[in-house]
Amino acid sequence: MKLIIAFSFYFLANSIVAQQCSTGQIAYYSSCLLFIKTPLEFNTANSICTGFSGSLVSIHNAIDNRNVTSYVQHYTNGAFWVGAKTISQDVTNPTNWYWTDGTKFNYQNYQSFQPISQGSTSCMQVLPGTGKWSTAACSGTVLPFICELPSLIAQTCPSHCPSGYTWFAETDFCYKNFVQQSNFNDARSVCQADGGELTSIHSQNENDFLVQLSKTGLIVSDDGWVDQVWIGFIFVNQKWQWTDGTNTTYVNWGDGEPNKMQTEWWAVLNADAHQGSNTEASKWNNVGQIDERAFVCKRAALH
Structure with missing residues (x-):
């Protein structure tokens, strides 16, 4: 009798989970998976997944890996994209990788002789037959992919963030990239009027998340130092500090930065690479009171 009851409960629970996902999708924890056959760059x-209010799928243990690859085997035997990416050439260091959904890169299942650097950026592909991972060039490589999307029930729940903001699970904060020419003071005023502050950054993961949130994907010309993104780091009372009052627990200055400290007392994030200074990509630079192309506001999540 206990076995029958347990089986009945299992069947009912899985039926309820299945009903949370649209036709063609499968349940994945509290989310849904959607396989898209069209081969695209990473x-x-x-971006397609983001348009569905999701992201490329993340994988955090062997069970996840088995479930995801088993799902894909119904559609293809070829490699597909998952949401892991690095902007470092040191691909063997797990801390240099991140998932596009903001979760921690805490599991890997590489095939032999992997990972291999693909240059300034590398992305992750998986073979469904073996479940093994290998790197691929993010640009120029086109593959089908899996989106991890909110379930139908989750879509009716209150959001973590106000409209236009993106939640980052690791920090439990909301962020919004404003693309408008502004100097530091004007950018900060917009953030404060919107209930937040210019963003502070306290880890490599948060930094990488903000790069993804604010970059254009274009290579900036050598003199394009107004094509950067304001953050809330300023030099006051002979020290660098965050405008939101949080402690300085992490810095990510580019080579030779900060410099020109007589006049350049404000910090920006180089979300895009510069033609002659690729090492500056994802790093910070100090500048004067000039107009930059964008700024990121940060505010508390809604709970």
Whole structure:
């Protein structure tokens, strides 16, 4: 009798989970998976998922890996994109990788002789037959992909963030990239009027998340130092500090930065690479009171 009851409960629970996902999708924890057969470059694929209010799928243990690959085997035997990316050439260091959904890169299942650097950026592909991972060039490589999307029930729940903001699970904060020419003071005023502050940054993961949130994907010309993104780091009372009052627990200055400290007392994030200074990509630079192309506001999540 206990076995019958347990089986009945299992069947009912899985039926309820299945009903949370649209036709063609499968349940994945509290989310849904959708396989898209059209081969696309990594960033384009993730943009498609973002358009569905999701992201490329993340994988955090062997069970996840088995479930995801088993699902894909119904559609293809070829490699597909998952949401892991690095902007470092040191691909063997797990801390240099991140998932596009903001979760921790805490599991890997590489095939032999992997991972291999693909240059300034590398992305992750998986073979469904073996479940093994290998790196691929983010640009120029086109693959099908899996989106991890909110379930139908989750879509009716209150959001973590106000409209236009993106939630980052690791910090439990909301962020919004404003694309408008502004100097530091004007950018900060917009953030404060919107209930937040210019963003502070306290880890490599948060930094990488903000790069993804604010970058254009274009290579900036050598003199394009007004094509950067304001953050809330300023030099006051002979020290660098965050405008939101949080402690300085992490810095990510570019080579030779900060410099010109007589006049350049404000910090920006180089979300895009510069033609002659690729090492500056994702790093910080100090500048004067000039107009930059964008700024990121940060505010508390809604709970």
